[in-house]
Amino acid sequence: MYLDIKKDMEELKSDLIRSQSIVIKLQAELLESKSKQLESVHSTVKTAVQDTFQAGIITYSQAVSKAAPVLTEESLKKVVQNVISGEDRTKNVLIFGFEETSDLLVLEMKQIAKEDMQINNIISEVPKLRKERPFERAKDWKLIWDEDTLPAQFPQHIYNTAERPDIVVWSDSLREVVLIELTCGDESNFSDQVARKEARYNRELIPGIDGCGWKALLFTVEIGCRGFWHHTVPALFNYFGLAKRTKNKALNEAALVALRCSYTIWLARDNKKWSTCYDIARRPEVINCES
Missing domain, CATH: 1.10.287 (Helix Hairpins)
Incomplete structure (x- = not known):
């Protein structure tokens, strides 16, 4: 009986050794496979980076050679x-x-x-690759904005119309006019607000301005009632070439005013008449576009 047990133990030991050998072999194959995968990923990434770099060089060379x-x-x-x-x-x-x-x-x-x-x-x-700011191309830019208590008429020498965009910026020497239309609504309807305002001004005002020999550019900017802005707002600031710090300050101030106004409207929801004590928005400071 003792010999049988000893024999069984030796067989189990042999089986264990064979199992360990198989496990070691499988681990070696797994490591080899991982090494091949890493080499393949490294080669793919290297090729992609080289292609991107070469494409960037070709694009820049073409731009410089054309200009x-x-x-x-x-x-x-x-x-x-x-x-x-x-x-x-x-x-x-x-x-x-x-x-x-x-x-x-x-x-x-x-x-x-x-x-x-x-x-x-x-x-x-070699030409400057930085896009020239509008205010660098002329010195006679003018700006007007429209308010309910202080209505501003659209410049009639540009085009005779009763339309009143929120902000109008124009240059007589360049014969260019920038129309800015602000909408403060729900953040979930930003795309609908853009489409509605673009359809409104593309129907009559912009074709009329172009027909008078002027170049019209429309910016629809949207700031939500919860203080979130649409991507059209920083796009407007980028067009006028505002510095990063100035742009961020203007974005934060606009968002804060919209949020405070929404909160004030909610506090006055039970009042049938609006009181002047609820007027919390103030006129913004003049922004230096060259800073």
Whole structure:
């Protein structure tokens, strides 16, 4: 009986060793598979990044070549090579023991300065990629806004109409006019509010302005009753080129005013007549668009 038990134990031990060998083999195969997967992911990501980078370089090169055809790769390469060779010649002069005040060194420095000026001239011909602000293209911009107690008539020399957009900004020299229409409603209806206001002004006012030789641009801006703004609001500020800090300050102030007004309306829900003590909104400060 003892021999049988011993024999069974040895068989179990052999089975356990074989099982462990199988587990080790499976773990090795799993590690190999994971390594191949990591290599595949690394190769895919590397290829995607390289393609994106190359596409960005091609896009920028095309933009520069279209805007400034005088700047070619060969001309820029030639100037850079001349500057590099000039600097190398100057280093050689110093290495071989010439004085810094020697005529040869002075001549070399003048040549380098001349070639640096050529580079600056070429770079100055490259157009600015930053979009020009409206206020940088003219100095005669004017602004009016419409209120219930202080109604503002649309500039009649632009187009004769009874329409009253909330804010009108125009330049007589550029013959451009920006129409801004504000809506304060429920945040879930932002898209409907945009469509309704665009349909209203595209029906008669904007075609009439374009027909008079002016260029009209409409911005419908929406700020919700709970203090959330639509993406059209920062889009308007970006068009006028407001600095990031100024834009964020204006967005927060507009959201706070909308939220406070909604809360005040809710507090006065049982009153049949609006009292002046509920007027909590104040006129905003003048925004410096150049800051």
